[in-house]
Amino acid sequence: MDYPSFFEIAKKYKVILLDSYGVLKNHKGLIEGVQQTMEFIRGENKIFRVLTNDASRSPRQQIEKYIEIGLPGIELHEMITSGMMAKQFLEQKVTHGKIAYLGTDNSADYILQSGLEHIPIRDVDLKNTDDISAFVFLDDEGFDWNSDINKTVNLLRRKNMPVILANSDKFYPVNRYDVAVATGGIAKLVENMLGKKFIHFGKPDSQMFMYAYERIVENGPIDKKDILMVGDTLQTDILGGNKFGVQTMLVLSGNTREENVDLQIRSSGIIPDYICRSILE
Amino acid sequence: MDYPSFFEIAKKYKVILLDSYGVLKNHKGLIEGVQQTMEFIRGENKIFRVLTNDASRSPRQQIEKYIEIGLPGIELHEMITSGMMAKQFLEQKVTHGKIAYLGTDNSADYILQSGLEHIPIRDVDLKNTDDISAFVFLDDEGFDWNSDINKTVNLLRRKNMPVILANSDKFYPVNRYDVAVATGGIAKLVENMLGKKFIHFGKPDSQMFMYAYERIVENGPIDKKDILMVGDTLQTDILGGNKFGVQTMLVLSGNTREENVDLQIRSSGIIPDYICRSILE
């Protein structure tokens, strides 16, 4: 099938918001040719932001990772992560005690840096949970799934506390065919066990869009009609963009494949304004 | 049980956000004594906003209704409704064709006022849906439930289009004991029939909070820690406020009753910063 050119469409907008995984990179590394697209965006003086549901690394670390795989030049204010939203929430709402977490120590170091202590679930003493004041799902790595997921269930059965989910993605691709269960999948299991709903951060929630928008308009007014969100996933990037009121483009270089894009749009009812093969053409 | 005083707590905040139903009014009309609370808020020079999921009336009509039941003085910029969010979305995202709807003509007149035509579902011709470009659930009144809900299901089976829900509340109280199915309940039925998720507006989504916040900070910076959201429903007011990062107060004058407040907090995991009997004390 014939798809329109990303370049032609992008020219019409003042602001380009890009998802990370499936748009700029994939399981093999940087998507080849993305450097030229970035040069085009810079050359056309578009305002540009990366909006990613990845909470396993700090924004700074994500930028360093992009440099490592061959895409230098993303600045700190251009990287917006669901981890930043979770961090902000914890700083505003949790004022005492320790924050327990499931994830790598690295993910914890960034999100939980504040006056408060944090503690991995494996080190929590279930018999003495007085000082645990919140729980965060950070990453699908850095813990033993069997013992630590069970321990999480029991901590949350024993004590009622705010539980937040720094990344609500249920899975991520690990190669052309396969996926891995992500933090959102693990949290959903725990939600099911407890019959509760946790506080979710990340797209499709409007928060990250609003965060980006607020900072962009500090430099002068921008109409939402002049903003284009580009992503590979209907349920996060496109639904979130649609709901926030910006224009949306689905690219077929990640989660959504050409062979079933029509079906997925029809069955989800989530309709992007544009569909392009990738951001390379 | 002994609950703290709303007045004592409110004094500590610069901004007071109030839910409408269950806080200011109930099925019988204005909650007696609310006038004094409003005078207190005005007297203390607090910034004040009403945040309501009611989309059946325009903000202006809601203010007029408050005057009618005995609470004058709410200004237009102080009334924020989920209908405003839905209206904004439609204006930004739907650019051609007709918008079909389920609800009263009055609710449609406000939300669907724009260059576009709107048409109640009863007048839609299912054999010719080419010009229908979006669908909105507006209100639980103004249509025949049997024929018009069925017709809505079939329109959305025949044609894929953005479907939005201007108020996601599932029910509302009609007297001390009973409730009525609200727009959100009807939309959920249709979602179930189609296996789709529509675009929901209203609390607990951050949008209304963000809308209020953005406009408040135009007059000078306000920290989110200086904002108090007061509501009677954990799943909308308190979850939304918590997630947005402001302080939250649950009042027991509406949906949540003193006899089961503990249970509901424990079973939902949604924890307000304060619990007060009402905004009268």
Add this chain to the structure above:
Amino acid sequence: MDYPSFFEIAKKYKVILLDSYGVLKNHKGLIEGVQQTMEFIRGENKIFRVLTNDASRSPRQQIEKYIEIGLPGIELHEMITSGMMAKQFLEQKVTHGKIAYLGTDNSADYILQSGLEHIPIRDVDLKNTDDISAFVFLDDEGFDWNSDINKTVNLLRRKNMPVILANSDKFYPVNRYDVAVATGGIAKLVENMLGKKFIHFGKPDSQMFMYAYERIVENGPIDKKDILMVGDTLQTDILGGNKFGVQTMLVLSGNTREENVDLQIRSSGIIPDYICRSILE
């Protein structure tokens, strides 16, 4: 595409279980040619049963309806309905008080005939519910959707009682394109409002299969491998048959269309042993 012949497959089985709607009849009446298939089944001395989720009519009335549309000869013991299961449950479990219902008076007359009184929801006095001991969803007709669905919600909020669903189908076809919300859809709305799960009867539950099986083996042993269930719906006929352990055949003359049968099997994971165009070939 080329599908195998129903006749060739049916020959291999001793017992043929047929769904009603979408297999024997459709929205226009009897499916033309079904008479010949019935003659074949009779001629081959197969044991035969109709298994239908229709609870709006008694088995006798359903047989009379078949005579009316041109298919005489179905005997009473050959007609098994989800209404029979519901009736049996109520007779065994409800021993006093009145049974309230949503549906036509005709559906109530059959299912609720026992020593107990029954009362349509419209006649229930919400202020005095002492004598109401159970509630049944019977049909999508025979009541005012707006007032009676709301009244049902409030009855079940006020008083805890067994609630049963005589037909869990969510919708039924009304013409080649359109459907109507069935009892199961209405019950799901009420379940959602209350946060409860009711007791569901009808396929895919094993009960109707077991009921048929028990009576068939009274005349001599039959292995489940010699039984073929034929239906047009994966989620009820095929899932139910698979789970009960008989062989299953999906026909494309009803709910499941040739153009998306592959997709529906893939996305549901419900796999029939055979797929045929209809029972006519």
Add this chain to the structure above:
Amino acid sequence: MDYPSFFEIAKKYKVILLDSYGVLKNHKGLIEGVQQTMEFIRGENKIFRVLTNDASRSPRQQIEKYIEIGLPGIELHEMITSGMMAKQFLEQKVTHGKIAYLGTDNSADYILQSGLEHIPIRDVDLKNTDDISAFVFLDDEGFDWNSDINKTVNLLRRKNMPVILANSDKFYPVNRYDVAVATGGIAKLVENMLGKKFIHFGKPDSQMFMYAYERIVENGPIDKKDILMVGDTLQTDILGGNKFGVQTMLVLSGNTREENVDLQIRSSGIIPDYICRSILE
């Protein structure tokens, strides 16, 4: 509170069906005093069956375990497990290829003993899945949660096949306070990742009840009104028994505690015919 005596109630019934965990034993072993109850049941010449959702051991092994903890005398025909139902299904429906599984090798040995080969998920080669014809969730032990759950997701993404769940319990108690995620919880995670529903065995499904009933009536007719199902869990034992049409007794010696039994009955709408403290009094 005062509860009626199990003994007094049991006297009125001809058949006593008992759940295993929470009724006869708990995390510490046999519930002390259960031997006397068993003697009573035998002495009164009641027909007796154990109905358990435990699929991790064969019926024979479960009986041996009871002997080991001090309750000899349960005969093989008296032990009915969800594993037996799953085994039966697989024997009837899967006729070629290998059956992949998640669980201990012991659980596999029993359920998958038939002409077919079985293979633990860790040994499956995702690149060559041609010979895998079905998948079974057997137990929460015997595999690496992280790698093997992910591998299961990918196997089921790559190839469509019948997936069955030999035990749908979501969790089981490990001490007075804590639980562990059971097979049903893990399967639910995988269902969520795939957007599919697997075939579930075990209570509350009617199958185990029907299996017990069929065999009991071989020795003479028994009315369902003369059967009492005793269990500690509303959602499995009581719902299943209610739906099958027998009388039900909830005991407070397991999952359901005295302090919240009222609430759980009210919020679930599942109503036992009797509530007793345990089967000891």
